[in-house]
Amino acid sequence: MVKSNAQRLDSIFHGLADSTRRAILRDLSAGAKSVGNIAKPYALTLAAVSKHIKVLEAADLVARQRRGSFQLVRLNAGTLQQADQWLAYYTQFWTARLDSFETYLERDEHE
């Protein structure tokens, strides 16, 4: 499925908006893992974790590769970078704005 930029950001931020999924990403930063190994630390069924991974995969935050009888799930750091770029841009922009204008008031637009 081809996604617009907005949809891509939607799915990335949605992927990040759950602490279990963030924990999975954190776990994966130590190296690629099988779905089963990813699931072990959580008090969730394998199916639930499998769904979480699918959400991360839909956001392209993670990719799989079959490895014999199991699958390795690995991080896709590039996608995180996209989100980070969006955030960094606005964070910087806003901070600069607020520093110089100190929350100046809107002038009503009919003037």
Next chain:
Amino acid sequence: MVKSNAQRLDSIFHGLADSTRRAILRDLSAGAKSVGNIAKPYALTLAAVSKHIKVLEAADLVARQRRGSFQLVRLNAGTLQQADQWLAYYTQFWTARLDSFETYLERDEHE
């Protein structure tokens, strides 16, 4: 409501996971606005926009102040910075990892 760090990130990323809300934040980077003025560009009812603002407010991405008969909504850049810090940390960490190890395989943990 006091939120744990995880819940805070949940609500921040949830706030960002909708393109209308991201657009609102973008609009607000030009300065504080009333709810009505925020709502104008969108093909949504005022109530719908009001709800979006409430989501952003719950995430502390935005704050209101009564200003006579209306309310000014302004950005809260500090909160964005929190999310950015999370993202920047992992982005950097992952990228470094992947650069040096080039997706090395997990060793099965019973070894």
Next chain:
DNA sequence: AGAACATTCAACCAAACGGTTGACAGTCCG
């Protein structure tokens, strides 16, 4: 007090979420 404006609340709705259970499918190994 009453009108006009700005915004929220309450009720409702369809769709998506996050989870469970149980059946199913792919791959390896004896």
Next chain:
DNA sequence: CGGACTGTCAACCGTTTGGTTGAATGTTCT
């Protein structure tokens, strides 16, 4: 072939989301 693993799928369930409409609540102005 028959197990044993690994993982997904389908159906279901309760909750949350994102939206609508219409009534209600300030606030200001005359």
